[in-house]
Amino acid sequence: MTKIGLEIHCQLTNLESKLFCSCKANYREFKINENICPICMGLPGSLPRLNQEAVKKATIIAMALNCTTPEKIAFFRKNYFYPDLPKNFQITQLNIYGNTSVGGPGSIMVGDKKIRITRIQLEEDPGRLIYEGSSSKNQITLVDYNRAGTPLVEIVTEPDFENPKQVRDFLNILSDLLENLGVSDPSLEGAMRADANVSIQGGNKVEIKNIGSFHDLEKAVHFEITRQESLHSRDIQIVQETRHWDDRRKITISSRSKEEDLDYRYFLEGDIPWVSISDEIKDELKSKMPESISSKKERYVSKYNIPGQVADVLSSDKFYSDLFEESHTPENAKEIANIITTDLMGLVDTREKRRDSKFTATHLKDLAESIQSGKISRNSAKNALHEIVRTGKSLSQIMSELDLGNVSDESELSEVIQQIMSEEQQAVKEAKSNPKTINYLVGKVMQKTKGKADPAMTLNLLKNRLVSDD
Amino acid sequence: MNLRISALDYVQGVKNGNVSAEDFVASTLERISDIDERLHAFLSVNDDAVDQARSIDKKVKSGDKVGACFGMPISIKDNICIKNSKTTCASKMLENFIAPYDATVITKLRNQDAVFVGKVNLDEFAMGLSTEFSAFGPSKNPWNTEYVPGGSSGGSAVSVSAFECIASLGSDTGGSVRNPASFCSTVGYKPTYGLISRYGLISYANSIEQIGPLTRTVKDAAFMLNIIAGLDENDNTTVDSKNTDYLSGIDSGIEGKRIGIIKEMIGEGIDSRVLSATKDAISKLESLGAICEEVSLDMVKYSVAAYYTITATEAGSNLARYDNIRYGYDFTVEGYEFNSYISKARRNFGPEVKRRMMIGGFVPSAGHAGKYFLKALKVKSKLTKEVNEAFKRFDLLISPTVPILPFRIGEKIDDPISLFLVDINTVTANLTGKPAISVPFAIANGLPIGIQLMADSMNDKLLLQAAFALESTITLPEVPT
Numbered sequence: 001m002t003k004i005g006l007e008i009h010c011q012l013t014n015l016e017s018k019l020f021c022s023c024k025a026n027y028r029e030f031k032i033n034e035n036i037c038p039i040c041m042g043l044p045g046s047l048p049r050l051n052q053e054a055v056k057k058a059t060i061i062a063m064a065l066n067c068t069t070p071e072k073i074a075f076f077r078k079n080y081f082y083p084d085l086p087k088n089f090q091i092t093q094l095n096i097y098g099n100t101s102v103g104g105p106g107s108i109m110v111g112d113k114k115i116r117i118t119r120i121q122l123e124e125d126p127g128r129l130i131y132e133g134s135s136s137k138n139q140i141t142l143v144d145y146n147r148a149g150t151p152l153v154e155i156v157t158e159p160d161f162e163n164p165k166q167v168r169d170f171l172n173i174l175s176d177l178l179e180n181l182g183v184s185d186p187s188l189e190g191a192m193r194a195d196a197n198v199s200i201q202g203g204n205k206v207e208i209k210n211i212g213s214f215h216d217l218e219k220a221v222h223f224e225i226t227r228q229e230s231l232h233s234r235d236i237q238i239v240q241e242t243r244h245w246d247d248r249r250k251i252t253i254s255s256r257s258k259e260e261d262l263d264y265r266y267f268l269e270g271d272i273p274w275v276s277i278s279d280e281i282k283d284e285l286k287s288k289m290p291e292s293i294s295s296k297k298e299r300y301v302s303k304y305n306i307p308g309q310v311a312d313v314l315s316s317d318k319f320y321s322d323l324f325e326e327s328h329t330p331e332n333a334k335e336i337a338n339i340i341t342t343d344l345m346g347l348v349d350t351r352e353k354r355r356d357s358k359f360t361a362t363h364l365k366d367l368a369e370s371i372q373s374g375k376i377s378r379n380s381a382k383n384a385l386h387e388i389v390r391t392g393k394s395l396s397q398i399m400s401e402l403d404l405g406n407v408s409d410e411s412e413l414s415e416v417i418q419q420i421m422s423e424e425q426q427a428v429k430e431a432k433s434n435p436k437t438i439n440y441l442v443g444k445v446m447q448k449t450k451g452k453a454d455p456a457m458t459l460n461l462l463k464n465r466l467v468s469d470d
Numbered sequence: 471m472n473l474r475i476s477a478l479d480y481v482q483g484v485k486n487g488n489v490s491a492e493d494f495v496a497s498t499l500e501r502i503s504d505i506d507e508r509l510h511a512f513l514s515v516n517d518d519a520v521d522q523a524r525s526i527d528k529k530v531k532s533g534d535k536v537g538a539c540f541g542m543p544i545s546i547k548d549n550i551c552i553k554n555s556k557t558t559c560a561s562k563m564l565e566n567f568i569a570p571y572d573a574t575v576i577t578k579l580r581n582q583d584a585v586f587v588g589k590v591n592l593d594e595f596a597m598g599l600s601t602e603f604s605a606f607g608p609s610k611n612p613w614n615t616e617y618v619p620g621g622s623s624g625g626s627a628v629s630v631s632a633f634e635c636i637a638s639l640g641s642d643t644g645g646s647v648r649n650p651a652s653f654c655s656t657v658g659y660k661p662t663y664g665l666i667s668r669y670g671l672i673s674y675a676n677s678i679e680q681i682g683p684l685t686r687t688v689k690d691a692a693f694m695l696n697i698i699a700g701l702d703e704n705d706n707t708t709v710d711s712k713n714t715d716y717l718s719g720i721d722s723g724i725e726g727k728r729i730g731i732i733k734e735m736i737g738e739g740i741d742s743r744v745l746s747a748t749k750d751a752i753s754k755l756e757s758l759g760a761i762c763e764e765v766s767l768d769m770v771k772y773s774v775a776a777y778y779t780i781t782a783t784e785a786g787s788n789l790a791r792y793d794n795i796r797y798g799y800d801f802t803v804e805g806y807e808f809n810s811y812i813s814k815a816r817r818n819f820g821p822e823v824k825r826r827m828m829i830g831g832f833v834p835s836a837g838h839a840g841k842y843f844l845k846a847l848k849v850k851s852k853l854t855k856e857v858n859e860a861f862k863r864f865d866l867l868i869s870p871t872v873p874i875l876p877f878r879i880g881e882k883i884d885d886p887i888s889l890f891l892v893d894i895n896t897v898t899a900n901l902t903g904k905p906a907i908s909v910p911f912a913i914a915n916g917l918p919i920g921i922q923l924m925a926d927s928m929n930d931k932l933l934l935q936a937a938f939a940l941e942s943t944i945t946l947p948e949v950p951t
Contacts (some may be wrong), residue, residue, distance in 0.1 A: 038571055041793045043673040044564065045551040045573060047705050079787050081812055088790035265781060265834045270677030272706050
């Protein structure tokens with residue numbers, strides 16, 4: 001049986017500052033080596049100053065993944081030499097004296113499959129290495145320490161996955177969950193990274209590192225299973241090793257480094273006293289925890305009668321569900337859900353588009369109300385939304401500028417109907433004998449009014465005219 | 471200008487207008503330039519000191535608010551960061567390191583108008599107890615320049631004892647404040663772990679070390695503590711001093727106080743002159759109404775081994791950052807091949823640092839940790855338990871600070887084990903986090919002997935009261951220089 005386990009690293013991107021100093025956790029906006037200070041550079045004499053918010057956020061993650069949370073947590077030093085590590089040790093957590101990391105054993109359901117969480121730990125991200133030069137011989141390594149000290153949560157799973165699909169489903173659920181908790185923005189480059197270990201029946205465990213994205217993770221796991229199976233089928237032994245994902249060639253390659261032989265000489269970080277996380281703190285965190293995705297979905301379906309699939313899409317994306325929560329009323333909920341999932345999603349499907357978009361919850365409210373009262377057709381509403389996202393102007397302004405308001409003036413509409421009926425005499429005949437074909441005429445009216453005719457009124461007027469024509 | 475006055479007398483003098491800060495600091499600098507060539511306490515001198523003192527005189531004259539130090543010249547061990555000045559740790563590795571920030575203790579003293587006259591010598595990275603392991607040459611004992619001044623805060627003790635400053639800050643990882651204080655006849659005080667912020671102190675063994683003052687009198691130590699103690703948001707291990715005034719009531723006496731004489735520290739290996747001084751101190755304390763009684767601390771015999779195992783482990787980690795990548799001693803734009811960085815860098819450590827880093831790589835490593843590092847932690851926790859038990863019966867514990875007299879420069883440098891054992895009486899306070907103080911008590915063969923008192927955690931005030939009582943029982947000669 002194939003066994004796959006994961007180690008996921010998730011940056012707590014929503015925090016203000018780094019794990020041990022007041023430099024920004026959002027290092028991405030800085031020029032190289034500008035988001036640094038004596039602490040995150042590990043200058044002589046500096047000491048770590050624990051970011052208590054990070055402990056809280058990490059504890060929330062542990063709770064959401066149903067992990068045990070200890071009364072006291074401790075930090076350890078993991079000693080190794082690497083240029084991206086300013087102190088040449090990483091401050092992390094370890095469970096050698098009992099469970100002292102932010103989260104102990106837990107689990108999460110992925111469909112019908114239970115994935116067990118081994119532990120969750122809070123640690124600091126190292127800096128970033130930038131390689132320059134073409135061949136390995138004249139390659140230069142540059143170091144950017146802006147990222148050094150960024151709060152990172154490591155989530156370790158048991159080897160409970162059996163195939164790459166389960167891995168992908170889990171990662172989707174996990175990244176939605178972390179976003180919903182308000183602890184991280186998984187869409188930021190490098191905010192979520194993962195290592196995997198893979199073994200097939202009768203083979204040794206192989207660890208894959210250096211996987212840049214979740215998308216590649218699935219590929220890497222898939223490649224590794226195929227590689228191992230092909231070795232196994234030829235009776236070649238699968239050696240226990242660490243392999244690196246080659247992003248360019250999309251294969252795993254044996255890392256000749258002695259990484260697996262490293263002795264990290266773990267010991268307690270004396271500069272950070274044990275942190276107690278009392279039941280009161282835990283209760284407070286629990287009470288402030290955002291509603292879970294599954295509970296949101298259930299509420300959308302049961303309370304507003306929103307179809308399951310729509311509710312699924314709406315609840316799993318924090319951006320959309322926040323928008324929904326802000327703009328909906330019991331009356332317009334279904335319409336709002338509809339606008340978000342059919343029209344809005346295409347307009348703000350990337351981080352950049354979301355950032356640049358100018359619409360607000362009020363816009364959505366107005367839009368839903370106008371659709372429901374027949375002031376605007378769905379079709380025109382879609383066009384209006386496009387303009388709203390682009391310009392941020394009010395709905396009424398856009399409707400008048402683009403002439404998108406419904407034709408709901410009876411005499412105006414009657415005139416158009418009169419015109420259509422004289423142009424479409426064959427269809428009028430058919431409609432008289434078979435009322436179902438009346439929709440063709442409605443369509444023609446819509447076409448003529450560029451979709452602005454009030455559909456209900458059009459239908460009524462048409463029916464009346466067909467009867468009175470007789 | 472009489473430089474041979476205490477911190478409190480100096481403050482009084484400037485306050486009353488009898489002493490000018492400028493004159494005092496200028497004379498101090500003169501003395502440094504006169505005698506420090508022989509003593510080698512200073513690694514660098516602050517050229518702006520006189521100007522700074524002058525501005526304090528101005529403030530005094532114009533009636534402006536002046537900080538509690540009134541321009542008092544203080545020397546700082548060169549492992550404590552002062553912004554924009556070299557902080558070398560007496561190591562080739564940091565020979566040109568200019569600290570970009572002030573240690574918390576420096577900020578606090580600066581706010582109280584202290585003048586830092588210079589940075590003083592130490593064993594490289596504070597590893598040693600004779601100052602012989604300084605990369606820039608040993609300091610000399612002002613009582614006899616052929617002898618070591620103790621260490622690792624040797625420069626601090628020499629500068630205070632030889633009147634090259636009024637007070638000094640050192641750091642104490644296993645006795646590094648108390649040992650040189652004892653060897654140079656000054657007061658040396660290591661407070662409860664966490665009472666003084668370590669922010670800006672370059673770490674050697676961070677879980678047990680503390681910054682501590684070296685002063686002429688016990689009162690001066692209390693005066694310094696009043697300024698530098700307390701919570702610091704930059705050091706998560708600091709504890710709240712609750713604004714305790716350590717000077718007030720320092721003369722309350724020790725009548726009725728129960729003092730335990732640590733049996734293991736007055737037995738085997740102790741110099742007879744040190745032993746008789748210790749006995750004398752005990753009887754003097756008894757005459758003041760203290761009740762003294764022997765107490766056995768069984769774990770003390772393992773304390774030095776545990777101390778060196780733990781400190782080497784932490785040193786191996788704390789000094790790993792000196793890899794010459796972010797700052798260092800030599801530099802080429804092209805850089806070096808990655809793996810050669812650390813070997814190149816480590817060539818610049820001196821022998822004692824190399825020795826401890828090698829031990830530090832070994833004792834906590836997989837396969838050996840159980841035999842060494844974890845055992846050492848066990849000793850630490852058992853020793854702490856034992857000492858805590860003793861403090862249920864006693865208010866204070868007493869011993870000689872060092873079991874031997876100062877030794878000649880070069881006498882022990884090739885015998886690390888015998889050097890290690892000199893720490894036997896001092897490491898217990900570090901391993902248990904307790905406050906301890908060395909009080910100058912006797913001179914034998916022209917060489918000083920100090921007596922150590924130890925108290926329970928956060929009983930620093932009581933400790934200083936007892937030290938003051940002991941100090942009051944004797945009058946010692948001044949340094950012959």
